[in-house]
Amino acid sequence: MAASYLQKSGKYVMKIGELAHTTGTQIETIRYYEREGLLPSPARTEGNFRIYTELHVQRLTFIRHCRSLDMALDEIRTLLHFKDAPDENCGDVNALLDAHIGHVAERIRELRALEKQLKGLRAQCGESKVAANCGILGQLSRPIKEKTVKRGSHLHTSHGGGTPQ
Secondary structure, three states, X not given: OOOEEEOOOOEEEEOHHHHHXXXXXXXXXXXXXXXXXXXXXXXXXXXXXXXXXXXXXXXXXXXXXXXXXXXXXXXXXXXXXXXXXXXXXXXXXXXXXXXXXHHHHHHHHHHHHHHHHHHHHHOOOOOOOOHHHOHHHHHHOOXXXXXXXXXXXXXXXXXXXXXXX
């Protein structure tokens, strides 16, 4: 599938499948980013097919790079605002990144605490036994202490809980 050249606009355009292939993004994720206002709505052909330009490729690449850094959609939206307004002062970009670094540091602390809990749990069963005598299963059957259920204030994307990539 190759990009086609539109005589009227003087631009190379592509359908959603090619945009997906070019950027390594699932089609449904592209549509999601359009609905969220991160990706501008594309023009349409007479047959009502979406047609994308190099601008869409560049913007989607930017969004995917931000997502690879675990940025939330609101953070990406803010960064895109500054990308679209290159004459504005980037102090807020720096502040956003500093805040994101703080969120990442907090998540690392949470993950270290989780690792400690899991290692403690693993220590409950030093050898293979019948499941009825398994210390891990016994410990998991006890009520949860509120302190151990802590959830952070930022994006949690592991185990399928995040937004599309």
